[in-house]
Amino acid sequence: MVEEFPDDGGGGGGGGGGWFPVNYRCSNDLVNADQAEGRQKWAKRYQQQNPYGATAWGGLDMRFWNSSYSMEAFNAAAAGYWLYPVYVDPNNMYSPWKGPGASGTPTASYTGAQIQNNVPYTFKPAHIQMDGLCEPGCYTPDQKILLSDGAMGIREALESGRTDLVTLSPGASFGALSFMKNRVEHYTLDRDATEQEILTFRTRSGGALRVTTEHPLVTPDGTLKRARELGVGDSLVDRHGQADEIVSLDTKWEYTRAYNVRPATKDFASNIIIAQGYLNGSQRFQSEYVDEMNRMILRGNVPEVLVPAGE
16 A cells, blocks of 8 residues: 655655755765764864854854754764764855865865864854755665655666655554655765675575665564674565565675665654665664664554564
């Protein structure tokens, strides 16, 4: 069963849907994982120092780093990921503004440490303000995610502006899998191709899935586990809720860029997407939902597919 995503006035949908604004800002301002750490620390440093003398936020300059994102960033760092702030120019129709480390800026080649320690606060004019968080990706470019009219490679989906994502619906469980037409809040990807450890799972049905080591995958016992925790003899879960045994696992360092996607919805079940025909956790399970996983089993109505690992 596929349910419609309620119309909230947002953009997107269909093959020619426009970019969600945050998606465009992330695509416009890409940094690598090391630079992401440096930019976050740079932004927090000048939020605290308040060099422009902002008075509206109790001595903090939220235009460098908005504290409303701190918990999400903390959870991601605890899981091994550094989310980085992106900015807009309110004096120019809130158009994207490239932060330190971004391609096309004098700091594009800086390391994370150089961004943190050597980029002056004046790099960002006082009026430029933080507008969201972005992060590196997890899927290799060829991996297909399920959209409203079928599967498409995630790189192709990003480059063509597709926002019509299919996810589990909020009430889904193993006993009653149902899907909804969701929307993409934003895609994420690595700015540069780098050497990354890629896991290739091949299953008894002939399926295959290629992801980075920390990518969250749904397993038949209802847990979400990181890809590196699975091996031959374990199973993935296909879109019909059936276990598909892993018969081989190849680990290889590849020079590539990795991609990911975040749905517009925020409940747990509808942040399960379908990639290569298997149930995967969205990017949210690597950032703000890391801590939530431990709380979910305390509720009696939690979908079975979302009971956290180890419980």
